[in-house]
Amino acid sequence: MVFGRAAFPPRLVGRILKLMPEPSPRRRSNSYHRQLDLIAEMSHDFATAGNLGETLQRGLQKVAAFVGAEAASLFLVDETTGELVCEACVGPVDISGLRLPPGQGIVGRVVDQNKATIVNDAHSDPHFAALIDAKTGFSTRSILCAPLSVRDERLGAVELINKAGRGLFHPGDRQLLRALGVSAALAISNARLTRAMVDQERVRHELQLAAEIQRGMLPGRMPDGFPVVGINRPAHEVSGDFFDIVELPGGRIAFAIGDVAGKGINAALLMARTSSIFHCLAKSHRRPAALLATINQELCETDGRRGMFVTMAAGVLDRATGSVLLANAGHEPPLLYRDGDFTAFPAGAPPLGIAASLVPPTMPEQWIELGGGALYLFTDGLTESRSEDAMLGAQGMRRLIGETAALSALPRLQAIIDRLTPPGAALRDDLTLLVVEDGRPKPLLAARFEVCPECLCDMRHRVEAAARAAGCAGGSAADVVLAVDEACQNVIRHGYRGKGEVILEMRRDQAGRLEIQLIDFAPPVDPARVKSRPLDQLRPGGLGSHFIRSVMDEVLFLPPPEGAGNFLKMVKGMP
Numbered sequence: 001m002v003f004g005r006a007a008f009p010p011r012l013v014g015r016i017l018k019l020m021p022e023p024s025p026r027r028r029s030n031s032y033h034r035q036l037d038l039i040a041e042m043s044h045d046f047a048t049a050g051n052l053g054e055t056l057q058r059g060l061q062k063v064a065a066f067v068g069a070e071a072a073s074l075f076l077v078d079e080t081t082g083e084l085v086c087e088a089c090v091g092p093v094d095i096s097g098l099r100l101p102p103g104q105g106i107v108g109r110v111v112d113q114n115k116a117t118i119v120n121d122a123h124s125d126p127h128f129a130a131l132i133d134a135k136t137g138f139s140t141r142s143i144l145c146a147p148l149s150v151r152d153e154r155l156g157a158v159e160l161i162n163k164a165g166r167g168l169f170h171p172g173d174r175q176l177l178r179a180l181g182v183s184a185a186l187a188i189s190n191a192r193l194t195r196a197m198v199d200q201e202r203v204r205h206e207l208q209l210a211a212e213i214q215r216g217m218l219p220g221r222m223p224d225g226f227p228v229v230g231i232n233r234p235a236h237e238v239s240g241d242f243f244d245i246v247e248l249p250g251g252r253i254a255f256a257i258g259d260v261a262g263k264g265i266n267a268a269l270l271m272a273r274t275s276s277i278f279h280c281l282a283k284s285h286r287r288p289a290a291l292l293a294t295i296n297q298e299l300c301e302t303d304g305r306r307g308m309f310v311t312m313a314a315g316v317l318d319r320a321t322g323s324v325l326l327a328n329a330g331h332e333p334p335l336l337y338r339d340g341d342f343t344a345f346p347a348g349a350p351p352l353g354i355a356a357s358l359v360p361p362t363m364p365e366q367w368i369e370l371g372g373g374a375l376y377l378f379t380d381g382l383t384e385s386r387s388e389d390a391m392l393g394a395q396g397m398r399r400l401i402g403e404t405a406a407l408s409a410l411p412r413l414q415a416i417i418d419r420l421t422p423p424g425a426a427l428r429d430d431l432t433l434l435v436v437e438d439g440r441p442k443p444l445l446a447a448r449f450e451v452c453p454e455c456l457c458d459m460r461h462r463v464e465a466a467a468r469a470a471g472c473a474g475g476s477a478a479d480v481v482l483a484v485d486e487a488c489q490n491v492i493r494h495g496y497r498g499k500g501e502v503i504l505e506m507r508r509d510q511a512g513r514l515e516i517q518l519i520d521f522a523p524p525v526d527p528a529r530v531k532s533r534p535l536d537q538l539r540p541g542g543l544g545s546h547f548i549r550s551v552m553d554e555v556l557f558l559p560p561p562e563g564a565g566n567f568l569k570m571v572k573g574m575p
Contacts, residue, residue: 041498060090066176069161075155091167116174121144143161149181221410227438244278258379287365313378325366326368328353341488413433452498456485464478470506479572556569
């Protein structure tokens, strides 16, 4: 960097250099020792600097005074833009903060060439930028400039301007400035390394704190036998996956699993936000479709501009009926594993956070009867894991589920995760797995079928077989068949007024009694209005609730699961 027009014409400069007297041996010796003292002093200052900026400023003042320069400045390369920025200056004009484009001026040339230079006639040098002189009023005659570099790393340059008394800079000054530049460059490089280490340690600490907060947001260990269990194994300190489990009144359990597109802190923050919204809304939203639509609306209003989105599946388990109402927004299809067979439930809507209109409150919901089986929900970190040098995929996931099915819930999930994470291997993505189980005794009969007068024959045979398997004698088994048939006839006549679907399950309860559950999707009835008719009004095929109550020990209308119409429970004691 230079400040003005040359004091001497180019021809005169050469004559002056030739006419300059050689210093005496004693003067050269004294100057040499003084230079060594200055280098040692400033090297010590740089090595012990508490505030590097202040140390550079003081060092610049000492060098300028020692060499006899009217002004001095120190430029560092901006690591982001590559510009040269004045970090310290000495002289009548303060140019601190001045920014020069890369390669501009004599300073830029010295940085590019990594070579100290003397310009005793600044005005004649093509790299000299006189614009600064014009703005500041300073007149630059000569310049001595040395690079600040460590190995191949170009940090900047230091320059001295105008030798006092209209003298000229000489090679001894250049050697001195070059030596001091090396010492200053080492100090700057060490300071940057130290700052980087401090920043890394701060980031590491913040990531550890974020990871602890995330772990605190995940559900704790569930008690043995709890029907919903999950596991999360992050690939890095923080995770973009999450799952949640919320107990609700009436024996219901809300659950969710999600995966934020992206990694790092931004994904972790969006994960925490989405999980928090779900945990709050799950207590008041009975339908998972409406819940996901609300979360989508909130994310689009507050986070949509970031270009990130969340795949998410949410549902409600009714423990009394072993049924799940599920909604899926762009997530991996959950898998129902029952009696050795798998059923997948694909997404019915796009991911959350893209557009508010894409996830309406009326998005599809799927009614799932667990029937003694288990529903698995997982993130794509599992299906995209490498297993035997190939991507696991949906088929590989089914294989792992089948191979671990004999284990209890949590050990089963841990075994699946462990098979995908060999010891010492780094995870490519977060792994999250959730299982929703039917905690009731295994059913003797679990069926979903369409009821109509002409299609009940098969149902009656299956009910009789299940009743006999439960221990009912011939007459008792016949009573059970008639009670179930009559209940289905009532659903056909008074509920659907025609054909419709019914879910039928039969099992032995913990007291050893035969428990029968009928769930339909007809308009809800008022249990108070379901009364037995007088015997003289009964007709064949219309025995009604009178007969049902006479042959069964208990007949109860219970609150139906979400998405269903009516729930009838009948209990028959065993002899």
